[in-house]
Amino acid sequence: MLDTLLPILIFAALVVAAIGAWRRSRLWRQGRPARVDLIKGLAAMPRRYLVDLHHVVERDKVMSHTHVATAGGFVAAALLMILVHGLGLAEGVLGWLLLLASTSMFVGSLFVARRRRNPPARLSRGPWMRLPKSLMAFSVSVFIITLPSVGLLPEGLLTGAVGTLFALILAALVTWGLAEMLVGMGWGGPMKHAFAGALHLAFHRRPERFSTRDGGEGRSTGLKALDLNDPDATLGVEKPSDFTWNQLLGFDACVQCGRCEAVCPAFAAGQPLNPKKLIQDMVVGLAGGSDAEYTGSPYPDRPVGEHHGTPHGPIVARDGKALVDSETLWSCTTCRACVEECPMMIEHVDAIVDMRRFLTLEQGETPGKGAEVLDNLIATDNPGGFDPGARMHWAADLELPLMSQRGEAEVLLWLGDGAYDMRNQRTLRAFIKVMRAAGVDFAVLGDEERDSGDVARRLGDEATFQSLARRNIATLSQYRFERIVTCDPHSFHVLGNEYTELGGDYHVSHHSTFIGELYDAGRLAFRPWKGGRVTYHDPCYLGRYNGEFEAPRHVLRALGIEVAEMQRSGFRSRCCGGGGGAPITDIPGKQRIPDMRMGDVQETGADMVAVGCPQCTAMLEGVVDSSADVRDIAELVADALVHETPAATGGASADAPSLAKEVA
Template sequence: MSPIITGLLLAVGVSVFVMTMAGRIGVLLAMKPENRLDNIPQRAAALLRFGLGQKRMVDPEEFTPGFMHVLIFAAFMTLALRTVMLFVMGFSETALVLLTDLTEPFWAANPALLTVYKLYLLAKDVVAVGALLGCAYFVYARAIVKPDRMSPSWEAYLILGFISGLMITEFLFGGSHMVPREQSMPLATSNFVWWEPATSVVGMAMRPLGYTVAHVLGVAGFWIHLSIVLAFLNFLPWGKHFHVITGLPNVFFLRLGQGQRNTQSAKLPTPNLEKEEFGTATMKDLTWKQGLDLYSCTECGRCQTHCPTYITGKPLTHKGVNQDLKHWAWDNQMWIEEGRGPSGTTEPLPEIIGSALKAETVWACTSCGWCETACPVFIENVPRLIDMRRYQVQVKADFPPEIQRVFEGIERQGNPWGLGQDRRDEWAEDLALPTWGDGGGPYEYLFFVGCAGSYDDKQKKVSRALVKILREAGVSFATLSKQEMCNGDTARRLGNEYLYQTMAKTNVETWNSMGVKAVITQCPHCFNTIKNEYPEFGGEYRVINHTQLINDLLKEKRIKLSQVMNEKLTYHDPCYLGRHNGVYDAPREVLKAIPGLEVVEMQRSQREGFCCGAGGGRMWMEEHIGTRINHNRLNEAALTLKHAEDPNTPYPSATDKQKPGQVGDYKEPGGKGIVAVACPFCSTMLKDAVNDTGREELIKVKDITELVADALEVKTGTGTVAPSVAVSAKPE
């Protein structure tokens, strides 16, 4: 070929790329430092599984497009070596001959190497065909199917054209070398070889053109291929396909614990308040990993499929947030790096809220975690938004007015309702419960009742039902009675980190001094906070959710369920129990153990469960924009129960490509039955939705604990088992 042309192309292409990347990297270096080089073996394993192995790309809800992406990814990885070979051929005629003519004496002298090379060429051909198939699929998807999650994009078509062009020019170049100089040579011996099947077919098609034309096409294919490679390379840092460069590093630097069954995705980073780490105000307050997250967003839209804010019309999509922040950073690169604003003079960076994002966007998130579960490159959306809330609350005191009373209630009375601390144990006045530290014991478990279990009339019934079950099973437990205080989850997720850390440190100090080793919770938010976040403050406890404990008691035959319930039931997965902590089986196993209960699953369940709308502190905030999240979820439950009664009832797909989440648009009364919950927030939200939609006569919302207590076979007589307790509470 031509060393001069190859050298010029390479010099210009690489120089422009380096200059562009210098700016992109400069922005990251201007952001806050963060240690993501711990536990290298675990990170390497995640890279192999989720980066190179593309594990998340083939998740069930997006298997087909994911598989097609895997085909393209495989072609990229395999053809990277081929691209290097082509550049070498451009510089060296000897390399060109050697790599295109396997009859050269060199190969005869190295048969083992020849075999390896032939196997590589075979793999190259197979993945190249796969990439063309993938490109055709995505063109069809964008032009014909038009999935809701995919935004219209000329860039996507350009990139698909680049990829297809690389594959086609590779086939043209290879095929041209299979056209014999003399047309009289037999077709079978001169064209087809097993190690380049697709290239051989192209060579056969080119043969009628003659050697000269085929040679010209091959040379053209060679130079076009190199040009596309360099054009593609320089286009990547300017668009959404930047993830081709940053995606694998982003997976390597993931938050440890992501991708496992126990995801710990709800474990928020803990800022050092003594060093005045009060949250994110400007782009420079983001960490370099958060900046890398922005670069790595593929705009695939998977985060939208079950996102409660997107589905119900709120001003928040995590894809949109990533793009808004990324483009603001790119448009103001020098401002971030050197402090020079648009006018060219030194000026302070503007706050993110007000320049790149709107306040209602930041406050809309329910922290359900779907976006992080679905993201193939492990972008950490929730912690970034919580950091922005922290700044708004702790520095600016600028937050939705309705949460002021929540903060005051926790500060003054140790609960978000602001009810008197002296009333915390009223729910158990007649139960004669042991109190930790009262001289009795020792106790195996601390029953952390929680604020809802102590003060909310609906949840008091659950607290009493759980006591009934624990006593019937002979579980050794005690409560803190009036000493119990809020664990601080609500304050933390609403941005009041100072209040959260105060509560956490106080609780840990108290529990440690009492010798607490194991904790029972009936609230997934308490469960997550105590289990995953308290260890940073010295609170190392064995934490068990009430559904897990009940399931264990059933398996150990310490309780028996004998009361028959001839009811249809569907179970709603709490985000902080299921998605954030991987507890899916225990609640279902408990429900299936109740005689006569017919359990039917909603489409959006388990990993794909849909939020009730209360997480992220939204329990305490008004919902003014779009439709109510709890209504959407309750509508799906009503439709699920109706479909169980009458399978002829239309039941649209929850992951419909054009309109995801339409199962939540159901407006009919629906079927009769029970919606089972395992979270006080979910209970409140879904009961409110039942009342709001006029389904009180058809649907009942009950905690799993209440159902178990109703079905429980109570022992009689005097034994070592403590007497059971009647379940009752003040009327709602």
């Protein structure tokens, strides 16, 4: 009986699954065109899955092993089942391999069931709660059905009244498993992520994120530029169909594990953002409907079931409910913690900024002081609206060398708009003191420097960003320098990663990296540290965005400081709340993000938190009743200098060697 029934079930499931896959792909293709290499992407997909994806999954060892056993067992079992029971190729080792694959799948399903018995709050429930049962039904039924094929059970066991009943039960279990595992990939359900996820890895919008052996760079964090010269193009994303098709594919790949939710600073602060819910809302818009069936954590203080959308309807409605509220988009600090944690490598921040672009450029709806800041950038080239000619007033006594007078220098010091802030001026003074002590040949742009455009771009004003960037690039092209050094990770990121697309290709260093190189080259010497306990806060735009975690710690160790690491440090560092224009849009929550971060500092017992970012300094120093001082790494280094090279004009001495040559 099963010899006849199984091939019918298997190939019927494959046909229905193929129809579902075609149907699902039509939903993705509603998006805008995107250029991908189909052959190269499909060829790279296995490695991207086994190496890059599992690099993230491996952070949870138990779930990593569970996924290998369950997913690996299923893929092997499905392919072998087609050969053994679909095509009748049971001879030889195929049957034994099928037994092994189904056993692996069953063992994995036991761990899935254990996790689902009392799931953490970040996991979605609903259909996902039936997944362990579906996995068991498929693996157990396939295992039992295969036993006669390898001679472990008599062939006549499934004959007679009892045998026929047992065969029907097994056929029902196989049908259940096939429906969930194969058919569900294209028609919806928990296994949808397997089909969409595999293609998402193949056609990812940022192939540079994947391993170098796959032709990538291992990191890609710069925002993509808009084509502002196309008069027919919508600026930003208004509707789900305005996303590129491979972005929609990426949303559909979400496994609803909630790792993004667990690390999101805005969600933890009670602001109306949950990255997982946002991605699922985009899936709702992709297919059309409402969020009533969503079974995960909602946006804080936002009920589930009131939002709805269609592929060609607005994502954010001006009147009434749409897919998301505008406050959800403006809550994001663009810290990329969600992206870093996502095992499916979904690009949440890209999507949020794309939607912000439409709100800012097309509708002029930037909340809080956003519109004022953007107007200031247009009128004065700085977000505070200060007199552009006052950029260097703080350094009148330093006699800093100007590029306009010298024409070239080893190092171009990018001041950033912290030059208008009295607190950050202390950091700049400290860093200049360090460079002079090391005899560094440096110069500044002075009043020729404009805002890097970081905050304009994160607020969605791509036009102002590109205007600032192109003018800065034109200014920089007049001079010769080996590298740009800055104390601001946001300027560091934008100059090094986002100007390239507009024609500005520079070697940019964060000041902590540069100080470390000076120390290693023997050009700096420090007195031993005699202060208290110190912890270090990783800036998002230095760490997660650019992978620089070691340089600041190297400098602190050179000072004799043993860093008392916070529980959330390195790539899992908690955001200070200062990025993405969040302090400007100022979406209220139940608590402040910097307050939570200073709570992390307090748990270490540290007397001081070392930082490497002016925005982090401002946010953390703004915490009331904090027991820890906030000092920039440059300030700590300047205070510890053993000697200073007298260089009143700010340049290197005539016989000072080039750092670039020393390092080489």
